[in-house]
Amino acid sequence: xxxxxxxxxxxxxxxxxxxxxxxxxxxxxxxxxxxxxxxxxxxxxxxxxxxxxxxxxxxxxxxxxxxxxxxxxxxxxxxxxxxxxxxxxxxxxxxxxxxxxxxxxxxxxxxxxxxxxxxxxxxxxxxxxxxxxxxxxxxxxxxxxxxxxxxxxxxxxxxxxxxxxxxxxxxxxxxxxxxxxxxxxxxxxxxxxxxxxxxxxxxxxxxxxxxxxxxxxxxxxxx
Amino acid sequence: xxxxxxxxxxxxxxxxxxxxxxxxxxxxxxxxxxxxxxxxxxxxxxxxxxxxxxxxxxxxxxxxxxxxxxxxxxxxxxxxxxxxxxxxxxxxxxxxxxxxxxxxxxxxxxxxxxxxxxxxxxxxxxxxxxxxxxxxxxxxxxxxxxxxxxxxxxxxxxxxxxxxxxxxxxxxxxxxxxxxxxxxxxxxxxxxxxxxxxxxxxxxxxxxxxxxxxxxxxxxxxx
Numbered sequence: 001x002x003x004x005x006x007x008x009x010x011x012x013x014x015x016x017x018x019x020x021x022x023x024x025x026x027x028x029x030x031x032x033x034x035x036x037x038x039x040x041x042x043x044x045x046x047x048x049x050x051x052x053x054x055x056x057x058x059x060x061x062x063x064x065x066x067x068x069x070x071x072x073x074x075x076x077x078x079x080x081x082x083x084x085x086x087x088x089x090x091x092x093x094x095x096x097x098x099x100x101x102x103x104x105x106x107x108x109x110x111x112x113x114x115x116x117x118x119x120x121x122x123x124x125x126x127x128x129x130x131x132x133x134x135x136x137x138x139x140x141x142x143x144x145x146x147x148x149x150x151x152x153x154x155x156x157x158x159x160x161x162x163x164x165x166x167x168x169x170x171x172x173x174x175x176x177x178x179x180x181x182x183x184x185x186x187x188x189x190x191x192x193x194x195x196x197x198x199x200x201x202x203x204x205x206x207x208x209x210x211x212x213x214x215x216x217x218x219x220x221x222x223x
Numbered sequence: 224x225x226x227x228x229x230x231x232x233x234x235x236x237x238x239x240x241x242x243x244x245x246x247x248x249x250x251x252x253x254x255x256x257x258x259x260x261x262x263x264x265x266x267x268x269x270x271x272x273x274x275x276x277x278x279x280x281x282x283x284x285x286x287x288x289x290x291x292x293x294x295x296x297x298x299x300x301x302x303x304x305x306x307x308x309x310x311x312x313x314x315x316x317x318x319x320x321x322x323x324x325x326x327x328x329x330x331x332x333x334x335x336x337x338x339x340x341x342x343x344x345x346x347x348x349x350x351x352x353x354x355x356x357x358x359x360x361x362x363x364x365x366x367x368x369x370x371x372x373x374x375x376x377x378x379x380x381x382x383x384x385x386x387x388x389x390x391x392x393x394x395x396x397x398x399x400x401x402x403x404x405x406x407x408x409x410x411x412x413x414x415x416x417x418x419x420x421x422x423x424x425x426x427x428x429x430x431x432x433x434x435x436x437x438x439x440x441x442x443x444x445x446x
Binding site (some may be wrong): 001016061063065067069088090091092093116118119120121124125127128129130131132133134135136138139144145146147 | 284286288290292311313314315316340341342343345346348350351352353354355356357358359361362363365367368369370
């Protein structure tokens with residue numbers, strides 16, 4: 001039952017040998033996590049590689065003081081490697097993976113994924129690609145936060161606009177905000193989507209609705 | 224002439240097929256960069272994968288305003304992938320690679336490295352490992368800078384100590400600093416080494432010498 005759909009979802013299935021396919025099919029488990037479940041918690045566990053069937057996961061890091069930074073989201077068909085970081089000894093940092101919506105997924109044991117990856121250039125290259133994408137997302141975030149404090153500046157801008165217009169529903173284009181803030185439209189759009197993922201704003205055509213003004217105003221500040 | 228030493232330096236040489244070895248040996252070039260040379264500049268070029276014979280490279284990012292953050296150093300036998308980021312389309316950020324000392328290295332054309340990596344699980348897994356290490360270094364830096372401003376706090380501490388003792392040569396253990404700052408010794412040691420690599424301090428047994436007090440005092444501030 002598993003294997004038909006799993007085959008379709010697994011990224012490089014057709015490039016694996018029958019033996020490798022069998023190894024995966026025999027060990028993979030289909031699992032379900034309710035919204036809010038912590039699926040993986042830093043170095044405390046090594047549950048395995050997750051292949052999302054449907055749902056949404058959030059990967060984040062957390063400071064000693066409990067402050068969080070969301071690194072990226074994972075959606076249908078995405079592969080989550082960090083929940084199996086024990087299989088990659090060079091990954092020296094801890095992420096937490098949380099089900100942000102009810103999520104069902106296939107769980108591949110870390111030793112099985114690793115064994116197949118060590119044999120299969122296709123899977124190793126795919127893994128590389130996933131890792132590069134996540135790396136790029138984190139670099140973008142790092143540059144925006146460290147250099148520009150762009151997250152805080154954009155948050156301040158939205159709060160001010162909302163105060164001026166006396167409404168949480170702002171009618172303003174990303175282009176206009178970009179001009180105000182001396183940056184590119186793409187940067188504004190990307191950070192607004194980040195805010196939306198964080199539940200701070202809701203974007204629709206031509207409008208930005210502030211959902212959580214308090215959290216927005218305190219962005220990056222100690223609670 | 225090249226091939227004997229190159230074989231020894233190339234990380235997974237023995238796991239490549241004769242055809243793959245030949246492909247690399249036929250296209251690799253031995254190059255030399257004087258201290259201060261910019262070997263790779265963001266998205267402006269895609270020179271290839273560098274395998275360092277001897278020397279030291281620095282990878283860094285630079286903001287629109289010209290502020291730099293060093294991401295990591297590369298030494299003898301290290302492989303530099305970011306100078307060939309065009310071969311990894313999921314790498315969406317720009318790094319600059321500079322020769323920090325006179326460096327000689329082998330340069331592998333990006334299309335050749337990519338072609339071999341696509342066939343060879345050994346090379347793909349090794350590449351994965353390199354990428355994971357770099358990712359981890361960047362995550363560490365990000366956590367320290369964003370959450371703790373630990374770079375600035377440590378810099379401030381050193382400046383103050385130096386003022387109190389009226390000398391740039393501080394006799395203090397990393398353990399003691401860690402206690403002062405409420406963190407772990409490992410974190411202090413690692414950040415001090417980062418400072419040393421940046422030319423800000425010189426470490427020896429039991430002492431920390433401040434080499435560039437001005438730069439240290441202005442760490443992270445706009446120049």
